[in-house]
Amino acid sequence: MSDGKDRAAAAARPDIDAALTATNLTLQYPDSEAPVVDEVTLTVPRGQVTALIGPNGSGKSTLLRGLSGRLDPVSGSVTLGGRSLDEYGDRERARRLARLAQEPSGPDGLTVEELAYHGRYPHRGFLDTVEDVDVAAVNRALGTVGIEDLRDRPLADLSGGQRRLAWLAMVLAQDADILLLDEPTTFLDLRHQLAVMDVVRTLREDDETTVVLVLHDIEQAARYADEMVVLGDGRIRARGGPEDVLTPALLADVFGVEATVERGRYGPRLTMIGPADR
């Protein structure tokens, strides 16, 4: 579709202040035959919240792994602060860029505070003790997430939602200016979904921190993101502000659903009607 291609080409935008740039990025897992992400070019604007949405298998999580350097590209490159990502040392990269995996798990006995201190790993030298900056960063992270009262509780005692917040605190303690969050709200109850997205909103108000997150809930993405990137079959199908991106035509084309889009108080509101005839 020529329209889709034009939009994908427009994803490389030299005019915006880029925190992270992917150029012709093609990603593939060792045991898969076809690339999962196919020649994607994407500029992530600094200090903003970018949401990646798309149907299952569209390559959202894979793109996030590629952006974090976890998956080596088959071709193309990722640039962070003017340098290619693979030129960074592991710790150096981790001080700039943090990624929260989809379903992280740690030892049962680990307490929330201990977990948050692990976020300081890239900042601490070999055999370094805990410094005041580390303590401050951990306290700030626990405060931002709002789980100071859970500090001494082991992960095994927490609900799924509380546990996710604890991991979020660890990622925040890492003090990176780019955060990549992979489906941070999936499988959480409503209350904890809102708690997680509240943190995202706090980060959005902060001009220093760039957030890229994968979300399943399109309305949630539209409400909290400055930029939306729609993926389908490993390619970018649309990108821009939520109001511009979310159209009935796109929802039918990429997600295969028939839906109406209205302008609501907190961004576009979708009403699903049914599967679209393709």
Added chain:
Amino acid sequence: MASELGDGERPAPTRRLAWVSRELVVIAAGSVGVILVAMTLQLSFGAYPLAPLDAWRTLSNPAVLGNEAAWRAFLLGGTVPEYETGTLIVWTIRLPRVLVALLVGVNLAVSGAILQAITRNELASPFVLGVSSGAGLAVLLTVVVFAGLLPFLPLFAALGGGIAFLLVYAIAWQGGTNPVRLVLAGVIVSSVFGSIQTGLFLLIEDVGVAQGVVAWTAGSLVGADWAQVRMLLPWTVIAVGSAFAGARELNVLTLGEETADSLGLSVERVRFLLSAVAVLAAATSVAAAGIVGFVGLVVPHIVRRSVGTDHKRLLVGCAFAGPALLVAADAGARLALNPAQVPVGIVTGLLGGPYFLYLMRKHGGFGGFR
């Protein structure tokens, strides 16, 4: 915002020894107690019985303690100066056996703790990466095929263990490794090597040699002396030192490779290096004492239940509890069927099996490292 330091804040845990918890002190003190009791038994019982007090008096004999020539003989090899029989028996036969048990215990427990963290599996042990079968095969090959090389037996054991480990790593490697593939590769290598080992067994014609090999594969400290101490000591220091240096890396690895990678840990490199440390520790103890099972599996498990998952605490706890278990088990092995001696590995197996049975009954869902 009121201040950077609100009510909920706590002072930085910067004090050097803040990580030493009460549980850890209890484990260490308990282990030292067990070691002292077992050591007293080991030093006093035997064909040349000594009263416990006499045994300790002999051990603190200034004529040995202050004698440079004696220490040179112990630590560097050579002729031991003339002493009376009791002194010689305590210092050259009974004490080195206790020391070997201590060192083997440290190595096995630390090795187990490392491997359990790396594979994120509480049921991993030093031998899950094929070290045991590799070392065992190397020993049998030496005995059966290259009998002339018998003096180098320990060296070959370590070499065999190392080769098996590299093989396991190569099989598990697929543009990277993961814990499950490592464990599976360990099973593959172990079963193939185990079969060859059993096959070779049938080729041994000398019954005495066969019996010696059986005892060795069961793990035995019979006849351990200063030569084994000399062999174990440097490697133990290196392995345990590196393990402590990597304690924080072990902690980060237990969060899973995705998270470890995101935190800036070079997962593959660190995992390989720490595996090498674990193999070194395990192979050294195999070379000195044969295949002593269950220590590397049970000790980290027990210690973790008490001190938690932090590896600084866990490794220190293992460095106390491992030797305690092995020295106690060896005292049992030596004295249970006196004057006959049982390989210590049989005692640790008899203790370790029921411990896991008890865990299985009490906690249905243990096994995962979560």
